[in-house]
Amino acid sequence: MATKKKRTPNTQNSSSSWVAITAESAIDTHKDGDPAFVKLRHPSTDAASLYLFSSGDVGLYEVKAFTEDCHSWFIGQAVQRDGRLLYITPMDPLYLMLPYLVKAATEGKFQPLDQVVMDEEFPACSRLLGCTRSLSSVRHIAEEKEVGSQKFHRYSQEKTLQWLNKKVDRIAAALRRTNISVGEGVKSTTYVRVKAESDASDEDYLRYAHGLVSEYISQDLSRALLKHLQLPELLSPKETEPPSKKRKLSELPVEAAEDFSKFNSSDFARKPPKKMTTAQKTLAKVDKSGMKTMSSFFSPKVKVKAERK
Amino acid sequence: MDLGDFEADNSVSCRLTSEVPDVCRSEDCCLGIDEAGRGPVLGPMVYGICYCPVSRKEDLKSLKVADSKTLTEAEREELFQNLSDAKDYVGWALQIISPNTISTSMLQSGVQLKEVFVDTVGPAEKYEEKLSQRFPGLEVTVRPKADSLFPIVSAASICAKVARDHSVKGWGFTEDLGEVDKDYGSGYPGDPKTKAWLLKFLDPVFGYPQFIRFSWSTAKRLMDDKGFAVYWEDDDEEENGERAAARMKNTSMLTYFKSSTGSTAPGNAHQSHRFFTERRLQGLDAL
Amino acid sequence: MSGHSSVTLVQWSTLGEAQRTAVHLMPCEIEYNGPAQVSQYLTSTIKDRKQEKTVSFRGRGLRGAELSCPQGYTGLVLKDVNPNASDQEDRTVKVSSTFDKLTYWNLETPPNSDDTLVMSMDWPELAEAIHGAVED
Numbered sequence: 001m002a003t004k005k006k007r008t009p010n011t012q013n014s015s016s017s018w019v020a021i022t023a024e025s026a027i028d029t030h031k032d033g034d035p036a037f038v039k040l041r042h043p044s045t046d047a048a049s050l051y052l053f054s055s056g057d058v059g060l061y062e063v064k065a066f067t068e069d070c071h072s073w074f075i076g077q078a079v080q081r082d083g084r085l086l087y088i089t090p091m092d093p094l095y096l097m098l099p100y101l102v103k104a105a106t107e108g109k110f111q112p113l114d115q116v117v118m119d120e121e122f123p124a125c126s127r128l129l130g131c132t133r134s135l136s137s138v139r140h141i142a143e144e145k146e147v148g149s150q151k152f153h154r155y156s157q158e159k160t161l162q163w164l165n166k167k168v169d170r171i172a173a174a175l176r177r178t179n180i181s182v183g184e185g186v187k188s189t190t191y192v193r194v195k196a197e198s199d200a201s202d203e204d205y206l207r208y209a210h211g212l213v214s215e216y217i218s219q220d221l222s223r224a225l226l227k228h229l230q231l232p233e234l235l236s237p238k239e240t241e242p243p244s245k246k247r248k249l250s251e252l253p254v255e256a257a258e259d260f261s262k263f264n265s266s267d268f269a270r271k272p273p274k275k276m277t278t279a280q281k282t283l284a285k286v287d288k289s290g291m292k293t294m295s296s297f298f299s300p301k302v303k304v305k306a307e308r309k
Numbered sequence: 310m311d312l313g314d315f316e317a318d319n320s321v322s323c324r325l326t327s328e329v330p331d332v333c334r335s336e337d338c339c340l341g342i343d344e345a346g347r348g349p350v351l352g353p354m355v356y357g358i359c360y361c362p363v364s365r366k367e368d369l370k371s372l373k374v375a376d377s378k379t380l381t382e383a384e385r386e387e388l389f390q391n392l393s394d395a396k397d398y399v400g401w402a403l404q405i406i407s408p409n410t411i412s413t414s415m416l417q418s419g420v421q422l423k424e425v426f427v428d429t430v431g432p433a434e435k436y437e438e439k440l441s442q443r444f445p446g447l448e449v450t451v452r453p454k455a456d457s458l459f460p461i462v463s464a465a466s467i468c469a470k471v472a473r474d475h476s477v478k479g480w481g482f483t484e485d486l487g488e489v490d491k492d493y494g495s496g497y498p499g500d501p502k503t504k505a506w507l508l509k510f511l512d513p514v515f516g517y518p519q520f521i522r523f524s525w526s527t528a529k530r531l532m533d534d535k536g537f538a539v540y541w542e543d544d545d546e547e548e549n550g551e552r553a554a555a556r557m558k559n560t561s562m563l564t565y566f567k568s569s570t571g572s573t574a575p576g577n578a579h580q581s582h583r584f585f586t587e588r589r590l591q592g593l594d595a596l
Numbered sequence: 597m598s599g600h601s602s603v604t605l606v607q608w609s610t611l612g613e614a615q616r617t618a619v620h621l622m623p624c625e626i627e628y629n630g631p632a633q634v635s636q637y638l639t640s641t642i643k644d645r646k647q648e649k650t651v652s653f654r655g656r657g658l659r660g661a662e663l664s665c666p667q668g669y670t671g672l673v674l675k676d677v678n679p680n681a682s683d684q685e686d687r688t689v690k691v692s693s694t695f696d697k698l699t700y701w702n703l704e705t706p707p708n709s710d711d712t713l714v715m716s717m718d719w720p721e722l723a724e725a726i727h728g729a730v731e732d
Contacts, residue, residue, distance in 0.1 A: 320652075409652055483640060483641045484637050485635060485636045485639075485640040486637075512637065514626065515633065515637035518637065532654065537626055538627040539626050539654060540627070541656070542623065542624075589712050590716055590719060596689070
């Protein structure tokens with residue numbers, strides 16, 4: 001039997017080609033200058049992260065990649081080994097400006113923004129001030145003072161929390177509109193454990209939304225926001241983050257197109273079903289009474305009526 | 310023999326039948342089963358059946374449908390014509406199993422196939438017993454070399470072989486490859502002509518057109534050696550459930566991707582929100 | 597020098613010249629970058645049924661579905677103009693093709709709304725909620 005070739009890892013930059021689903025606003029621009037991918041400090045992790053400035057730095061975008069093992073692209077008459085799909089989506093520059101304002105706040109003084117939003121390690125940082133929204137919206141997170149023609153700013157936790165609160169509400173509303181599952185319980189492709197109350201609660205939505213915002217702010221600010229939202233901190237991590245194991249369940253194995261058994265030959269008798277993966281076996285053992293199938297959540301126009309407690 | 314349907318779409322299997330002779334509806338009949346194209350690496354496999362009234366068994370001998378294995382293609386054609394002409398008492402049916410069906414159904418079941426897959430010369434008694442049970446009221450005879458012992462089987466064999474010959478000759482490549490050189494010999498992997506054709510027409514990305522049975526180790530080996538490596542998610546059959554589950558999570562996926570370009574630094578303790586992990590969305594630190 | 601100052605420019609002028617292209621996401625990794633006879637072997641053999649498309653690749657049956665880009669989004673294929681530049685240098689990419697829909701292929705399971713790729717398309721709408729401007 002021939003030995004299978006050993007799998008070789010995809011080495012640095014051997015692809016030099018990317019497939020990206022991009023916000024049209026990043027493209028529709030009549031300004032001068034090419035859009036640019038830059039590295040900026042991630043507002044939550046502090047690590048270098050990839051962003052995009054549109055022409056003239058008018059808009060800011062973040063870059064995420066759908067990354068799953070064993071994928072490649074056919075693009076026209078070519079193969080691209082790297083099977084990732086990039087998403088270039090709008091990014092609120094305020095999230096990126098916040099850490100610098102917070103840092104400068106220790107001095108307690110009002111300062112001009114261009115002296116605050118600066119980073120030796122990430123020189124592109126100062127370009128953030130060029131975004132349309134940056135200067136017009138900074139008052140959501142900072143107090144403003146005008147002296148002559150110059151503006152000065154100082155970080156305001158109070159304002160920031162209010163701003164973040166509005167964000168959380170916006171996000172929660174968006175979650176309700178979509179079919180995104182925010183409730184507790186094991187999420188699998190065909191079965192979703194349904195709580196006794198049957199639908200995700202207000203709190204579930206708030207926590208989920210808070211979790212999403214927390215991806216863009218520091219841990220300290222995240223905790224302060226949680227308090228501000230009057231959501232108690234959950235004690236065990238198990239309660240906050242339901243296991244995110246996504247179990248891909250096949251339907252019954254695809255059978256051969258033809259029923260070969262008609263020909264009374266043992267070789268074309270129905271093959272036994274493919275071995276179940278461990279995930280499938282585990283799910284098969286789980287008590288599924290009380291579990292709804294995934295499709296029952298997708299009936300059209302089922303609106304979750306959120307109860308005001 | 311009109312293979313029109315199969316030629317129209319040779320990616321699926323297809324059944325061909327003659328008209329049922331009237332006499333076969335009123336008299337007891339005997340039926341022979343045989344196949345053609347088990348061994349070759351290309352083209353379809355064909356199962357053939359042939360039937361006639363028991364009272365006319367001897368008449369088959371006059372049609373000269375004896376041992377089909379020793380016949381040439383032309384001789385088989387002629388014999389099939391004889392059978393066709395005898396349509397007042399001989400009927401037949403064929404199941405043409407496309408190479409695509411063979412490839413996809415075999416490979417999907419995960420079985421590592423050997424080239425001779427069907428063994429009709431296996432335990433004849435066992436098969437005979439099984440089939441007798443399955444079809445009570447039928448007399449089943451399973452013998453090795455049945456096509457040289459029983460003319461009806463020989464006839465079935467001829468039908469099957471002729472069908473296969475036609476379909477191989479008339480193969481309409483669905484692929485947009487222009488005029489394909491049809492000089493592939495017998496299709497048996499031992500045939501040097503076939504071997505040469507396989508070597509010549511290997512596409513490093515796609516391997517072969519659907520004409521070829523990918524499940525056959527001949528084709529597989531050539532692709533592994535000369536084609537670009539292709540990795541499927543179910544390639545590691547030995548992988549235990551845990552590793553498979555771990556592969557699904559973000560963290561171990563990073564081992565497949567260079568850490569300096571693309572994915573977030575592996576040393577990062579930051580655990581993304583499940584919205585992102587569930588959807589396999591990761592931040593990038595560079596293009 | 598930390599190396600975070602390098603910038604990758606996108607030659608937006610190339611957007612106008614870029615052609616609409618068919619893109620397919622395969623359920624396998626092909627260890628190769630370069631030209632391939634996609635229309636000859638793949639596109640020409642795709643069968644289009646009501647719920648899904650089917651095709652085979654290297655003898656394995658695939659089941660696929662077409663997905664459109666989310667509202668307000670366009671697909672771009674970006675190509676590095678100078679792939680051998682070092683990480684520290686400024687780089688340039690061009691838009692080599694565009695797409696407004698893609699076809700993705702599953703190995704055995706029929707394409708459905710629980711596929712991770714389909715679910716990942718939830719992201720742009722949610723991004724709007726997280727990053728959109730907050731009213732006063």
